[in-house]
Amino acid sequence: MKIVRTERDLRNTVWGWRGSGDRMVFVPTMGALHEGHLSLVRLAKKYGERVVVSIFVNPTQFAPGEDLDAYPRTEVEDSRLLEAEGVDLIYIPDPQTMYDVHHATSVTVGGVAKGLETDYRPTFFDGVALVVTKLFNRVQPDTAIFGEKDYQQLATIRRLVEDLDMPIKIIGAPIARDEHGLALSSRNAYFDEDGLTLARNLNVIMKKCAADMREGQHVDKATDAAKQALLDVGFSSVDYVEVRSPNSLTVLEGGYLNGPARVLVAAHCPNQGNSVRLIDNFAV
Numbered sequence: 001m002k003i004v005r006t007e008r009d010l011r012n013t014v015w016g017w018r019g020s021g022d023r024m025v026f027v028p029t030m031g032a033l034h035e036g037h038l039s040l041v042r043l044a045k046k047y048g049e050r051v052v053v054s055i056f057v058n059p060t061q062f063a064p065g066e067d068l069d070a071y072p073r074t075e076v077e078d079s080r081l082l083e084a085e086g087v088d089l090i091y092i093p094d095p096q097t098m099y100d101v102h103h104a105t106s107v108t109v110g111g112v113a114k115g116l117e118t119d120y121r122p123t124f125f126d127g128v129a130l131v132v133t134k135l136f137n138r139v140q141p142d143t144a145i146f147g148e149k150d151y152q153q154l155a156t157i158r159r160l161v162e163d164l165d166m167p168i169k170i171i172g173a174p175i176a177r178d179e180h181g182l183a184l185s186s187r188n189a190y191f192d193e194d195g196l197t198l199a200r201n202l203n204v205i206m207k208k209c210a211a212d213m214r215e216g217q218h219v220d221k222a223t224d225a226a227k228q229a230l231l232d233v234g235f236s237s238v239d240y241v242e243v244r245s246p247n248s249l250t251v252l253e254g255g256y257l258n259g260p261a262r263v264l265v266a267a268h269c270p271n272q273g274n275s276v277r278l279i280d281n282f283a284v
């Protein structure tokens with residue numbers, strides 16, 4: 001397994017593979033890897049001969065006051081895990097070379113990227129779209145894998161690739177959960193024992209919400225009950241519990257579900273005098 005940090009070293013390696021006809025599958029990450037990331041890597045291996053993973057905590061997707069500095073960084077352990085999975089190359093770009101002092105270009109996705117996360121992290125998807133565009137241009141993969149845990153992000157990347165004619169196949173990977181149903185996330189590392197116990201209520205409450213809607217309960221009633229249940233168990237606030245169509249993420253009219261939908265949640269879980277923002281989503 002190779003670890004490269006410069007654009008030149010990256011291009012030298014991937015051009016060699018391209019020349020020999022190997023298909024390249026790319027898994028972009030922010031590191032602090034867990035089983036969720038490794039499940040993406042395992043899926044990646046089914047789509048091509050070469051797997052590239054990037055590790056980059058992208059400053060442009062963090063707003064001032066968010067956890068850019070605190071975000072866990074575990075490069076040595078990450079490399080060990082990826083080597084054990086048989087990854088071919090890890091790309092760890094230097095932030096200075098990603099965004100030099102002259103950088104002046106933005107990438108904004110509309111439609112699916114509006115609402116939900118954007119109501120609470122207004123510049124988040126601009127940062128994600130920008131860095132993913134740059135990473136795609138550098139790596140030039142045939143296929144890229146993104147987790148359904150970040151469901152709106154996956155929909156945004158699909159839109160980006162379609163709209164900007166990027167010849168890259170986007171694959172969504174199912175959400176990996178712990179034995180209590182909590183979606184794995186690098187930010188779970190912030191939790192102490194009590195925080196983790198509280199966080200594990202999220203999926204239980206949301207599964208009930210999904211089941212109630214499936215059984216014919218009005219969407220507003222089910223989502224309001226889920227918000228209240230989250231607050232009742234001890235969540236400090238709920239950014240949203242919303243039901244959307246599964247692909248375009250449009251708001252569903254009528255109040256009752258008569259086809260596939262997705263219920264998405266973002267809520268703040270108290271932890272050591274602070275709080276950790278969790279996102280999750282479920283098919284209905």
Ligand SMILES: Nc1ncnc2c1ncn2[C@@H]1O[C@H](COP(=O)(O)OP(=O)(O)OP(=O)(O)O)[C@@H](O)[C@H]1O
Pocket residue numbers: 028029030031036037039040145146147148149150173174175176177183184185186187188
């Ligand atoms: N539990 C999971 N199941 C499936 N995919 C996941 C899971 N967690 C993360 N991913 C995916 O891994 C990729 C890299 O995500 P990232 O490095 O931000 O990890 P993360 O655990 O989502 O971190 P964060 O705590 O920032 O949300 C993304 O495509 C993301 O959707």
Ligand SMILES: CC(C)(CO)[C@@H](O)C(=O)[O-]
Pocket residue numbers: 028029030056058061128131132150153
């Ligand atoms: C896609 C991504 C790697 C862009 O920084 C990030 O948003 C993530 O890890 O989900």
Ligand code: BAL
Pocket residue numbers: 030061150
């Ligand atoms: N997995 C999404 C990255 C972020 O929250 O910044």
